[in-house]
Amino acid sequence: METAPGATQPGQTSQDRIASVQSATLTGFIAGLAGAGLLLLHRVAALGWAAAAASTIDGLAGLTFWISVAIAALSGALFGITYRYAVRQDTSSYLRSGVIFAFSFVRGLALVNVGAAVSMMGWPFLIAITESLLMFAVAAAVLELALRRGWVATVPGRMEAEK
Secondary structure, three states: OOOOOOOOOOOOOHHHHHHHHHHHHHHHHHHHHHHHHHHHHHHHHHHOHHHHHHHOOOHHHHHHHHHHHHHHHHHHHHHHHHHHHHHOOOOOHHHHHHHHHHHHHHHHHHHOOHHHHHHOOOHHHHHHHHHHHHHHHHHHHHHHHHHHHOOOOOOOOOOOOOO
8 A cells, every 4th residue: 555645644743753863873973972972082091182183174084983973973873763663662682782783783894894894803803893883782772861861752663564
């Protein structure tokens, strides 16, 4: 059954769309913050605090830092929307952790230069996936808190198999 253009799908009320924007905003902000913290820690380890802070402001290093933070925030926003719809009102910890792990693996593997990772016996893959896991786990925890407190509405109903 097709729906006319502009018509609302079942479950897609304006309140549902607002809740999706809320979850995207919240998780995007948290993931961007976590991503910025992780990126800064990498720079601090390589350059020291003063040089790391300075490298976020000027030139190509500053530009790459802020673009990376923006990408982390966008990834977090998309994660938040997906997570909210995937978990609905289901209490399965496997479903919740599965969404977190799926996003972590996709983002973590995409960040790594394969040639460098192979030559370093896979360590860059492990580090990138772990960092992504941390970022999405923190975003999920904050979104779970918001869902439980009613700050962001859950998606009504459980996911059911299509007939």
